[in-house]
Amino acid sequence: MHELSLCEELLNLLLSEAEQSGARRIHRFRLRIGALGCVMQESLLFHFAQLAQGTLAEGAEIELEQVAGRGRCPDCGAESEIEHRFDPCAHCGATGLLLIAGDELRIVEMEVE
Numbered sequence: 001m002h003e004l005s006l007c008e009e010l011l012n013l014l015l016s017e018a019e020q021s022g023a024r025r026i027h028r029f030r031l032r033i034g035a036l037g038c039v040m041q042e043s044l045l046f047h048f049a050q051l052a053q054g055t056l057a058e059g060a061e062i063e064l065e066q067v068a069g070r071g072r073c074p075d076c077g078a079e080s081e082i083e084h085r086f087d088p089c090a091h092c093g094a095t096g097l098l099l100i101a102g103d104e105l106r107i108v109e110m111e112v113e
Contacts (some may be wrong), residue, residue: 003040006105007047011057013107018056023112026056030063030109036085036102056112069102 010031018026033039041064052058069082073089079100080090088095 002038003043004047006039007044007051010105010107011048011051011055014057014060014110015055017110018112021112023056025113026060026110027113028061028063028109028111029107030065032065032067032104032106032108034067034069034102034104036069036082036099037105039105065108067101067104070100071097072100073097 014026014029033041033044045062045064048057048062052060069085069087070079071082071087071089072079073092073094074096075094076089076092078089078091080097082090082097082099082102085099086095087097089097
C-alpha cells in the first residue's frame with residue numbers, strides 16, 4: 001500500500017517542476033524503478049491515475065524502466081546482479097553485499113506542454 005504515498009510524492013514533484021517551468025500540461029514522464037524496491041507497478045499506475053485527476057498530470061503517459069539489482073562484495077570486490085537484497089556474492093559466496101543498484105525510484109524524463 002506504500003504505492004499510494006509514493007504516488008502522492010511523485011505527483012507533487014512532477015507538478016512542482018511543471019509549474020516552475022510554466023507548463024500547462026504534463027504529457028509524459030519516465031520513471032526508473034529498481035527491481036528490489038518492492039514497488040508494485042500496477043498499483044503505482046492505478047494510484048497515480050487516480051491522484052492525477054484534475055491536475056496538470058491527468059492523462060499523462062507513464063513509461064516504466066526497471067533496473068536490475070546489483071551488489072558489490074565486501075570481500076572480493078566483485079559486482080554481480082542480484083534478485084534479492086540478501087543474495088550471496090556470485091563469485092566467492094560471501095554475504096552482506098553492498099547494494100549499488102536496484103532500489104531506486106527516480107523521475108528520468110518529463111515531457112510538458
